[in-house]
Amino acid sequence: MDNVSTAAARLATATRDRVPCAPVRDLIGDDEAYAVQQHNIAARLAEGATAVGRKIGLTSEAVQRQLGVGQPDFGVLLDDMAYKDGDVLPTGRLLQPRVEAEVAFVLKADLATGPFDEDVVAGAVGYVLASLEIVDSRIAGWDITFADTVADNASAGLFVLGTEQVTDVVPREVSMVLKVNGVERSTGTGAACLGDPLSALAWLATTAANLGDPLRAGDVVLSGALGPVVPVRAGDHVEAVFTGLGSVSASFGEEAQ
Numbered sequence: 001m002d003n004v005s006t007a008a009a010r011l012a013t014a015t016r017d018r019v020p021c022a023p024v025r026d027l028i029g030d031d032e033a034y035a036v037q038q039h040n041i042a043a044r045l046a047e048g049a050t051a052v053g054r055k056i057g058l059t060s061e062a063v064q065r066q067l068g069v070g071q072p073d074f075g076v077l078l079d080d081m082a083y084k085d086g087d088v089l090p091t092g093r094l095l096q097p098r099v100e101a102e103v104a105f106v107l108k109a110d111l112a113t114g115p116f117d118e119d120v121v122a123g124a125v126g127y128v129l130a131s132l133e134i135v136d137s138r139i140a141g142w143d144i145t146f147a148d149t150v151a152d153n154a155s156a157g158l159f160v161l162g163t164e165q166v167t168d169v170v171p172r173e174v175s176m177v178l179k180v181n182g183v184e185r186s187t188g189t190g191a192a193c194l195g196d197p198l199s200a201l202a203w204l205a206t207t208a209a210n211l212g213d214p215l216r217a218g219d220v221v222l223s224g225a226l227g228p229v230v231p232v233r234a235g236d237h238v239e240a241v242f243t244g245l246g247s248v249s250a251s252f253g254e255e256a257q
Contacts, residue, residue: 003027008039011138020140023148033150041076053077056200057154059193059224069146075154083160088253091234094136099232100225101178101240103171103197104131111205112214118198130162130245133222162248169244172196176226178240188227197223
């Protein structure tokens with residue numbers, strides 16, 4: 001096996017066995033990380049999963065500085081990661097879950113041919129939703145670099161979409177309060193996401209098109225955290241309230257589903 005395949009197998013084994021693994025940066029560099037991600041996503045698709053969109057990560061300047069990178073990253077959202085507002089989530093599927101509140105976009109048009117700016121991508125958005133992303137790392141102790149998180153599908157876990165489909169919100173002006181078990185744990189605004197969630201969407205549209213796998217109508221895009229990420233565990237109840245987008249909530253159950 002080459003290093004890409006070896007790294008992919010390490011992450012896949014951690015996912016299957018629910019046991020965090022060592023980082024994969026001993027095997028790959030940043031340039032190979034998306035190849036590892038694509039390897040494991042292709043395997044999931046071959047098993048019957050369906051891709052439903054993308055998630056953008058590393059949209060916070062503080063997190064970028066922490067990992068020593070100057071750009072976001074992205075992962076692929078699969079249908080079995082998606083849950084509805086108010087659902088009980090299968091904590092048993094997760095290893096080291098953390099939750100963050102995000103602005104989500106659902107596209108009404110393809111974003112296949114650039115250049116992409118905020119006006120172009122805004123015109124492709126069908127509606128905007130409140131969302132929770134449950135990030136998870138297959139890497140033990142969240143000991144990650146850029147290469148590790150990209151290879152690990154941008155640390156994607158699960159996601160929950162709100163029910164209010166909004167068409168007249170200004171994403172950068174959205175503010176958010178996230179509570180866990182009724183206690184405020186995270187706050188932020190759309191401006192914390194690369195200055196504007198539409199800027200994050202424009203970055204993703206450009207990157208995806210350049211990689212030959214552009215965004216398509218119907219895709220869900222989680223644009224990045226509006227505030228600090230919060231660890232969660234079985235039994236927790238999480239609710240995020242957004243100005244202009246309503247709220248979204250989920251609880252964390254005990255068993256895999």
